[in-house]
Amino acid sequence: MGSGAWSTNVYSAAKAYRSRTGKSAFAYSDSMSGTNRVDWRVHDSLDPARANIRESRDSDEHPTSQAISVIFDVTGSMGSIPRTLQTKLPGLFGLLLRKGYLAHPQIMFGGIGDATCDRVPLQVGQFESDNRMDDDLGNIFLEGGGGGQRTESYELAMYFMARHTSMDCLEKRGRRGYLFLLGDEMAYGHVKASEVRDIIGDDVTEDIPLTDIVAELRTKFEVYFIVPGGAYHGRDQTITKFWRSLFGQNVIVLDDLAAVCETIALTIGLNEEAIDLAEGLEHLTDVGFDSTAVVGKALAPLASSRSIAVTSDSLDAGGALDIPGKAQRL
Amino acid sequence: MNNEHVIVVDLGFGDAGKGTIVDWLCRDGERSAVVRFNGGAQAAHNVVTDDGRHHTFAQFGAGTFVPGVPTHLAHSVLVDPFALAGEAEHLESIGVGDVFDRLTIDERALITTPWHRAANHARELARGGDRHGSCGMGIGETARYALAHPDDALTVGDCRHPRTLHRKLRAMRERLGTSDWAPDDDAPARGVVDPPDVDDVMEVLGLFAGTVHIVDGGHVGGLLERGPVVFEGAQGVLLDEWAGFHPYTTWSTTTTANAMSIVAEHGHRATRLGVVRTYTTRHGVGPLPTEDDSLTALLPEPHNGTGPWQGAFRVGHFDAVAHRYALAATGGVDALAVTHVDVVNTAGASRPGICDEYRTQDGMPWVPVPPHGHDLDRQARLADTLTSITPVIREAPETGVEWLDEVSALLDVPVAVASYGPTAAAKRRMNG
Numbered sequence: 001m002g003s004g005a006w007s008t009n010v011y012s013a014a015k016a017y018r019s020r021t022g023k024s025a026f027a028y029s030d031s032m033s034g035t036n037r038v039d040w041r042v043h044d045s046l047d048p049a050r051a052n053i054r055e056s057r058d059s060d061e062h063p064t065s066q067a068i069s070v071i072f073d074v075t076g077s078m079g080s081i082p083r084t085l086q087t088k089l090p091g092l093f094g095l096l097l098r099k100g101y102l103a104h105p106q107i108m109f110g111g112i113g114d115a116t117c118d119r120v121p122l123q124v125g126q127f128e129s130d131n132r133m134d135d136d137l138g139n140i141f142l143e144g145g146g147g148g149q150r151t152e153s154y155e156l157a158m159y160f161m162a163r164h165t166s167m168d169c170l171e172k173r174g175r176r177g178y179l180f181l182l183g184d185e186m187a188y189g190h191v192k193a194s195e196v197r198d199i200i201g202d203d204v205t206e207d208i209p210l211t212d213i214v215a216e217l218r219t220k221f222e223v224y225f226i227v228p229g230g231a232y233h234g235r236d237q238t239i240t241k242f243w244r245s246l247f248g249q250n251v252i253v254l255d256d257l258a259a260v261c262e263t264i265a266l267t268i269g270l271n272e273e274a275i276d277l278a279e280g281l282e283h284l285t286d287v288g289f290d291s292t293a294v295v296g297k298a299l300a301p302l303a304s305s306r307s308i309a310v311t312s313d314s315l316d317a318g319g320a321l322d323i324p325g326k327a328q329r330l
Numbered sequence: 331m332n333n334e335h336v337i338v339v340d341l342g343f344g345d346a347g348k349g350t351i352v353d354w355l356c357r358d359g360e361r362s363a364v365v366r367f368n369g370g371a372q373a374a375h376n377v378v379t380d381d382g383r384h385h386t387f388a389q390f391g392a393g394t395f396v397p398g399v400p401t402h403l404a405h406s407v408l409v410d411p412f413a414l415a416g417e418a419e420h421l422e423s424i425g426v427g428d429v430f431d432r433l434t435i436d437e438r439a440l441i442t443t444p445w446h447r448a449a450n451h452a453r454e455l456a457r458g459g460d461r462h463g464s465c466g467m468g469i470g471e472t473a474r475y476a477l478a479h480p481d482d483a484l485t486v487g488d489c490r491h492p493r494t495l496h497r498k499l500r501a502m503r504e505r506l507g508t509s510d511w512a513p514d515d516d517a518p519a520r521g522v523v524d525p526p527d528v529d530d531v532m533e534v535l536g537l538f539a540g541t542v543h544i545v546d547g548g549h550v551g552g553l554l555e556r557g558p559v560v561f562e563g564a565q566g567v568l569l570d571e572w573a574g575f576h577p578y579t580t581w582s583t584t585t586t587a588n589a590m591s592i593v594a595e596h597g598h599r600a601t602r603l604g605v606v607r608t609y610t611t612r613h614g615v616g617p618l619p620t621e622d623d624s625l626t627a628l629l630p631e632p633h634n635g636t637g638p639w640q641g642a643f644r645v646g647h648f649d650a651v652a653h654r655y656a657l658a659a660t661g662g663v664d665a666l667a668v669t670h671v672d673v674v675n676t677a678g679a680s681r682p683g684i685c686d687e688y689r690t691q692d693g694m695p696w697v698p699v700p701p702h703g704h705d706l707d708r709q710a711r712l713a714d715t716l717t718s719i720t721p722v723i724r725e726a727p728e729t730g731v732e733w734l735d736e737v738s739a740l741l742d743v744p745v746a747v748a749s750y751g752p753t754a755a756a757k758r759r760m761n762g
Contacts, residue, residue: 006371006388006416008467010444010526010534016415017537020430044540049490201491 043139046123049201056127056167062104067167071110073183082142092261101269111140115153115195154187162217179221186242229255249305254298259291277303335600337589340566341656343612346605347669349375349392354754356393362557364391367588369564370408372465376633378752383424405438406588411538434543437487445506446471473581489539551596561589573659575713576706578616585660604663607670609682610649617716620646647683650740659700665746671730672750685721
């Protein structure tokens, strides 16, 4: 009738599992695409259910860490853009450092799908200050699904970022993290409790209105939304308006997402008041980028909003008050 | 059996050789995956390779020696992540290093913890001389706990959610892990357990969730689409929770029922393969009508020692009556796999005989009839009767070939494969 052939010792089991960690990353998305849809799943390193808290911490090497998150829509409406992002974003780190916009960036990547119909609706990496962030990026699964109803589960990603991140930049120095969301559709009106339970594992019992989670998120992050001008819904004014109603001037329409890296870097540079737009564009030329036209166009509205005083209109719009600078901090 | 899904079940009390048959089925490249559909870490399916490596498969599928063959643990399996780690280490030590990459587990499968095991030990000790032949792995306690506390039963999927995991583990330790835990209200078993802390168990289960591939119920459908699959049963039909001889049973459905429902659910069909030895065995206590101590001495059992909890390995003559009962209980099989045929050829005059009939004390023929429903009192009466009947044992044919014909006629099922030794090379595919 069988037997207990193998040791069930708690401590040796822990040791055995621990010895297996640290395996090398592989081309996750490609390997998944060759399998049945029922087998599609989030890579272990990006599973929000296993993530608990994503931390950005200071260290001796990086005493003033600054958290930056880039989370992009991986659904079908984005076409080939997610793959472009996967190839372009690894350059972001170097770009930030080269011109000294930030001394110690820590970058986290993630992917957004549609929790109502996708196998892998949310993927979240770690904040990293070295090439491990490339591994996370490489492990993001480009599901390419989506529901076709012009909504994706951005709100779920916002919930995760609001409730499952902890950052020394904020906790020690009162400087919020940066969160760049990239996508071409709208969010759902509520963070659904059932999805939070299933996908993240929190014991949440009630749906959370989108505006509530946005408010909560913005206490921790300076949030930007980048809409691709070239994607399927990119030129749809409803979608741009939707995001403007949440993030005001912080919505950036970018005609060519191949320039995403430079756009994010310059946005941070503007926000840190390290540069004005003209200087930033010069920097791009300095380091050999030919994307100044597209980046300049995308960031012109944002740059002009920096130079004017905060008005009651922009307060209502919800975005402009968050002009970062060095003054008004938590 | 070419290119078909195959369900492998044992028509006796376990140990007939399912493991070696599953290994053989995977060897020719026809079967692309092994699905376990019942039992848990107490399974012990021994496989020996042609180059002499040996592994006792408990949770990994017995096709794991064949490169690339994955194992899926279905929702009806009880998963022990603690024993799983040890089993993986042994497989690695004999050159099979990618076992976790090839393992998927249904998120609904129940988890067996060290506290279940401790409760199992306490309960068996409290039974004194009246043991049930448990393997001591906590399988029954896992099933019992899930029935008693359905909301707090721990599943594989829970291991991905630290808060849920912590809550359930705390409740579990509270109920099962205290040193004055009582298996029954009137039979306290104090001081027998030394349970680990919640935090230590939590750590292992978190690492487990980070190592294995946890999938939903749709996964097995994908496996079935991709190619023919082997469903590897655990234990034997005569140990079935409802059809076995109560209380000497396992808390698991050991018939083809679980596998058949998985196959049907995804719109597929499968061939049912029933495994028997040329003699009938039982590991641990409970009825074994044809038991013969002289056979136990004659037929060495290299991989089945005396277990501290389940007791000795026991041997009897081929029991056609018991196997017919098993066939009826599982709803029949399409073909037989017969193992240890070499024993018929080599043991000569001292070879095991065949039992085709039971007689009562007053000499009347008596046939055990399988249950129609879930009536454990009835099964207990059956077990009781089995200890008083006399098996009529006659001499078996002298050659393996004749023996296979005879057993096929006795059970009215064709023999599809005969095994003459532990390795895949010792298997013979039969005509028909």
